[in-house]
Amino acid sequence: MSLKAENISFSYDKTRPDSKKTLSNINFEFEEGRFYSLLGPNGSGKTTFLDLLTGFLKPASGTIMCDGKDINSFPKKELAQKMALVSQDYYINFPYTVREVIAMGRHPYVGRFLAPEQEDLDIINKTAIITEITDLLKRKITCISGGERQRTVFTRALCQQTPFLLLDEAFSNMDINHSIKLLNFLKKQIQATKLSIISVFHDINFAAIWSDEMIFLKDGEIITSGSSETVLTSETIKKVYNIDSKIEYNELANSKQVYFCTN
């Protein structure tokens, strides 16, 4: 499966089409079996880009193509079998149990007139073991910490078993131990099942370790993209974030890492 953005432009203010666009003229093709990271300063359009890719927002011009077809032509449930999203709105209004929230990840596969099958329950249990959340299954989602809630939502997205997984700062509240375990698991899945990840990161060093390709956005445009070896330079950091930095290879991380100049 492939996901392709063709000439995407988008603006939140529909009444003034000439005003500054949130995204303009984005072209990018996401291939299967790769880890992409989206980076850029606040308001650069990272989340908007993800929302357009999932079809939650409709582009003002251009199309998002999935396997050569416009994503807006897919039935909603079929699209939910291709793409899963861990969004930032992981606040949940009602006191569902963690298990109930995770089970919602199987919704795209359960018919309106049917109940979830044994297979769905097995997937839920297996995934909960992977994300180390089995102890929390009976707890209420309103009574657990932000990081635990994020892991719940992450587990739910994994249960969707989609070829594309979109992460919007999915590790922002998670402890380092769980973040690394989950990212290593994702890396294994990428090799085993051709899973593709598109993840918004704020932590450039984290992104550098796990991404096959880093995409830097600024003011709604792609500044540069490519592997960390080629695009992660102090010139890029200066251009995107307007900050001086030093970049060197780190053995422990087995990738380039950035050190920022703080004064």
Added chain:
Amino acid sequence: MNTVVKAIKKRRTGTLVTLLSFSLLLIVMISASMGYVNINTSDVGRILLWKLTNNPDIAANITETARVIILDIRLPRILTCAAVGGALALSGTLFQGILLNPLADPYTLGVSAGAAFGACIAIILNLGTFFVSIPLFAFVGAISTLVLVIFLSGSSNKTGSNFSSNNLILSGIIIAAILSAGISFLKYIADEQVSVIIFWLMGSFASKTWVDVVAVSSFLTIGFFISILFARDLNIISLGEKSASSLGVDIKKVVVILLVTGSLLAAISVSVSGIIGFVGLLIPHMVRLITGPDNLKVIPISMISGAILLVFADTITRAVLVHEIPIGVLTALIGGPVFCWIFKKSHQK
């Protein structure tokens, strides 16, 4: 009692639904036996069996008066009451789920104000003599209000889904405020009919017929099936728009279908029996405390509980109190303190 506690603890929906349905049947029969003329409960049972099986021997030694009282006077009233209770509780469940607001109730979108306004016009123009026209006017008023509120809150901005819960609630409040002013004005110019208006507004099940039973219960049946079909989508909507959309829920479609369903249930209820508060707000909350928030459980259990509560309240005003007081007043008087107690208890944990 032990089984009840067990069922609640294990959250066994099936057992709970069966138990509650049985309680509903029992309370309907007890209620039918109570009143100005006392008829014993076993006779009520026999009259019912006779009607259901068409076997004249079963009710052979029961007087004609008793049969008429049960079949033509009490049962239509009690069953209308049960259906309205169910409809209001279901409607409340839907509104709280869609609007993600614990304060939402069947009247949040101004359906009650619309119905009241329609009814007031019918009363002022003295259309009440045609009998059916007050409920009809109320229903038309409720539906027009709903259409207006949905039109007001739907944004032309194409980002995301079209109905934000804040927009819907705000539109409902604005329209209801305008209509309330209209109702006040109508009361002011109504002269001696003002007492009719006030009595209608407070709600009553007096002199309901089988037509009312059929009207409300057919709305309720259809509403129930639609709600159950969309119960899982309603659960997922509480995750937030973005997540719900990524899980394959067509939010706009689900919201519109359930809003219309909830509003129609509220509209038919208000048209038949006036404005009865608290059932739609209170019951879903109480049920959620027992079953958890899963709407597949909350919807059927709320419905039956709403029916039981309203039949209970109506029986008190009809058969226990010396003077019949408006049922809307009674539900608030019983429901209010109970709710306060549960509310306080639930957030002390």
